[in-house]
Amino acid sequence: MEHSKALRILALFLCPATLLLGHILGLLYPVPSWIDKDDWINTFFVKKGWFWTSVVMWWCAFRYKGWNKHISLRYFVLSVWWFVFTQAAWFHTAPIMDLIFTATGGLCGFDVLDTNGNLNQKFHDSDVRRTKSLDKIHTLLKKFQLTTEDEFLSNLADHSLKSIRRLMGLNNGDGRDGEPPVSPSELNIFIHDTIHSLGGLGSSAACRAAGGQWTGGHDPSGHIFLNTLMIMLLLGECDFFENLAWPRIKRQGCKLSNYFTDLLDNSPLLNVLQRRPQTTYDVFWELFARPALKCLGDLVNFSLLSVRYVVWENPVFLLFAFVFLWWYSFLMTTLVFHTLSEQLSGLLCAYVVSGGLYLLTIKNSAKRRLV
Numbered sequence: 001m002e003h004s005k006a007l008r009i010l011a012l013f014l015c016p017a018t019l020l021l022g023h024i025l026g027l028l029y030p031v032p033s034w035i036d037k038d039d040w041i042n043t044f045f046v047k048k049g050w051f052w053t054s055v056v057m058w059w060c061a062f063r064y065k066g067w068n069k070h071i072s073l074r075y076f077v078l079s080v081w082w083f084v085f086t087q088a089a090w091f092h093t094a095p096i097m098d099l100i101f102t103a104t105g106g107l108c109g110f111d112v113l114d115t116n117g118n119l120n121q122k123f124h125d126s127d128v129r130r131t132k133s134l135d136k137i138h139t140l141l142k143k144f145q146l147t148t149e150d151e152f153l154s155n156l157a158d159h160s161l162k163s164i165r166r167l168m169g170l171n172n173g174d175g176r177d178g179e180p181p182v183s184p185s186e187l188n189i190f191i192h193d194t195i196h197s198l199g200g201l202g203s204s205a206a207c208r209a210a211g212g213q214w215t216g217g218h219d220p221s222g223h224i225f226l227n228t229l230m231i232m233l234l235l236g237e238c239d240f241f242e243n244l245a246w247p248r249i250k251r252q253g254c255k256l257s258n259y260f261t262d263l264l265d266n267s268p269l270l271n272v273l274q275r276r277p278q279t280t281y282d283v284f285w286e287l288f289a290r291p292a293l294k295c296l297g298d299l300v301n302f303s304l305l306s307v308r309y310v311v312w313e314n315p316v317f318l319l320f321a322f323v324f325l326w327w328y329s330f331l332m333t334t335l336v337f338h339t340l341s342e343q344l345s346g347l348l349c350a351y352v353v354s355g356g357l358y359l360l361t362i363k364n365s366a367k368r369r370l371v
């Protein structure tokens, strides 16, 4: 099968096939325990995914084809769709994914206390996140207390602040006894209503910033949406320069392997046999220092050449490394996060636009070739 056909099939079917694979794996194996919302892959790469994908895509375009108005148009369409779906549908409004969530009954919740007045373990999914949220809620309630003129509400705010400080392990001075005869659920309602009265909690980002928890409703998976869009953008664009990328790799051969074998070709015993050192110092030098220095030099050479080979000469490797990263994140999302229907809606929303765009482009370029 020719390269471009394989690439198109990969671009079109990789994401739906991975969704299926994830659910089959989910039936066969336990949920992976190493996945963490705050790990470096998620915070540094996936959550800034559009930035990384843009850099890699434009870099490849620049190194293989140069600027071209068709690429810019496709990038513009996908960027606008990414932006309105995940960032903001319009100026100062929530993005489409959050509008769907709130329209289906979802809200920003503040169920900080459980029925016994202790920290609700279902409020956020790790101690670090719970502590950060309590801190944010404390700041907002403090602000409210300083500005309200209603004595009753000010007292309630005071009681809530004391409870929150207790949950954070801070000393209130008067201990738990100083807290009022207000039930935990009433305090939760007060915290919820007060923070909502400050306004601007219509998006998941704003909810997070206020320390709340996005609960209920249908929450289309932002990760599935973004990963799909990024995979299709990278593989879709690769289709337009792969005829330049593969021959370049073939032409250059794998000269990196020579440098790699140099790294291994560094025997201390051979040094001793060939150079026949006379003094103890010379033996030490030939046995330990010379091989170590040579290895270091070769390693630096090898690293520099690898970077040059991958980033400058063949950035298509970089492109596939990122496709792999987005694919991995996609698979982990299918295993751990959201319901199947939320994953499907994330996939469909990305797929409809990016799939349509690339099918249309492929059709148009085939037509142009025929003419």
Ligand SMILES: CCCCCCCCCCCCCCCC(=O)SCCNC(=O)CCNC(=O)[C@H](O)C(C)(C)COP(=O)(O)OP(=O)(O)OC[C@H]1O[C@@H](n2cnc3c(N)ncnc32)[C@H](O)[C@@H]1OP(=O)(O)O
Residues within 6 Å of the ligand: 035, 036, 037, 038, 042, 046, 047, 048, 049, 050, 051, 052, 054, 055, 058, 059, 086, 087, 204, 208, 219, 220, 221, 222, 223, 224, 226, 329, 330, 332, 333, 337
């Ligand atoms: C030498 C070189 C020269 C180069 C020369 C070329 C020049 C080339 C010029 C380029 C020019 C660039 C110009 C670009 C300019 C921009 O692009 S700048 C903009 C950069 N911004 C971005 O990239 C942002 C991308 N991120 C996003 O869109 C959103 O954060 C997301 C990922 C869609 C948000 O999703 P979300 O809110 O996390 O919601 P969702 O996915 O539903 O997840 C719900 C929860 O489950 C968690 N979750 C879900 N799945 C997972 C998972 N797989 N793992 C862990 N957690 C998960 C989430 O973390 C979330 O948890 P919370 O933290 O909210 O509690």
